Amino acid sequence: MTRRLDATESGIATAASILRAGGLVAFGTETVYGLGADASQPQAVARIFEAKNRPRFNPLISHFAHAQAAFQQIVPNALAHRLAQAFWPGPLTLILPRAPGCCISDLAADGLSTLAVRVPANAVARALLEQVDRPIAAPSANRSGRISPVDATHVLEELDGRIDAVLDSGPCTVGLESTVVDLSDPQRPCLLRPGGITLEELQAICPHISLPQTTSDAAPHSPGRLISHYAPHLPVRLDALQAQPDEALLAFGAPRPTNAPLVWNLSPTGSLEEAAARLFTGLRTLDHKGQAMGLTRIAVQPIPHHGLGRAIQDRLNRAAAPRPQDGTGDTAP
Incomplete structure (x- = not known):
């Protein structure tokens, strides 16, 4: 049975211990609940795919307590620094080239030369990330393709018995996944997934950002790009x-x-x-x-x-x- 941990000092410490040991912990962010594992441990990351029945060709977002930690794993450019200063902590994911010596496993990145990184705004999530002090890969805490969870009860409806714990920080405030921006080519920034940061907000800093492109169910360049996703049972x-x-x-x-x-x-x-x-x-x-x-x-x-x-x-x-x-x-x- 999956443990339901309160968002207390003790609960956060327990969740951090589970993650460092290679376990799976769902935790709330301002967007949706994520299913976390230590991104540097390939076996832990593999457990995410197993718990979610997730296609292994879909890369994962790695979460960090602050921008400095995220920038240690990727090669930021000037635009990345401007967007991070404006929207981190917050519902923005940036895709950038992997840094030399990056500790994030190839499985979490789907073997790509880029990484998807973000710094969530939720205070409990950031406290957890601070205690773990490692990158945490965390897709939404639901079965693959299903409706994303915005409270701990939704997580347990989908994953009870399949993960070690859920850290209950209450309902998510934004309720939509993060906006994903590809900055791997700083001359051609691209909005891959609209989300909690709007296109208009991005354009205020990056006027030349391109709009989302049509995707397919072939191997996606970023998380959350499969055509059939967020699906209820009813059509x-x-x-x-x-x-x-x-x-x-x-x-x-x-x-x-x-x-x-x-x-x-x-x-x-x-x-x-x-x-x-x-x-x-x-x-x-x-x-x-x-x-x-x-x-x-x-x-x-x-x-x-x-x-x-x-x-x-x-x-x-x-x-x-x-x-x-x-x-x-x-x-x-």
């Missing part, structure tokens, strides 16, 4: 103006008349920040309750395509993508 229908009687409804904005027997409103006031924080809980709730009610699908009302709306739409597009049983995509049983 997802996007940009639905009306829900059918056999559909649950993921709504956004002022409530409208609907025949849907089950509704979760991401934000009745139309706040994208509130919608981002409630997205994964909403998908999970509609999926569980909808299945129990015999519903066949989740209909999703349109989401604005600006600010955090881009990140929300990215996650919804992946949730609606074809599943493995359809012949494409990646998800876990």
Whole structure:
């Protein structure tokens, strides 16, 4: 059985001890809960893939307590320093070339010449990282391709008995994974995954950053780029103006008349920040309750395509993508 540790000095110390010994600990960040392992121990990293049923061609983000520790593992450039100063600690992942003598295992990096690194803002996560004093590889703490967890209960629903512990720091405040920016070519920075830092915020520092590119289920260059991802069991229908009687409804904005027997409103006031924080809980709730009610699908009302709306739409597009049983995509049983 997986231990549930309180976010106390004792709980953090226990979690750090487990990680140093090569164990798996899920911990909360401001984005979602991550499934952590010592990135310098290949066997520990391998346990992440086993616990998640994760494709081994998908690289992992390594987490650090502060920018100085992260920059010891990669070769930063001037733009990396500017973005780190502006957004670290925070929901931003940077991809940069590996430094000579980097201690992070090839398995965590998928054998690439680059690394994905970030410094989370969550105080409990940073205290844990300080105590471990090693890079911690941590994808989202769920079965591969499934809905990301934003509280400790979600983690246990997915991974109880498959990991050593979960450090419960309460609900995540952002609720969407980090923004991923590729800086391996400083002349051509690229936004690979929209997330908690918006495109507009990035453009204020890096006006020439390119927009996300279409990806495939071939080996991705960064985490979180598989086409089918964040998937509930029920199929997802996007940009639905009306829900059918056999559909649950993921709504956004002022409530409208609907025949849907089950509704979760991401934000009745139309706040994208509130919608981002409630997205994964909403998908999970509609999926569980909808299945129990015999519903066949989740209909999703349109989401604005600006600010955090881009990140929300990215996650919804992946949730609606074809599943493995359809012949494409990646998800876990």
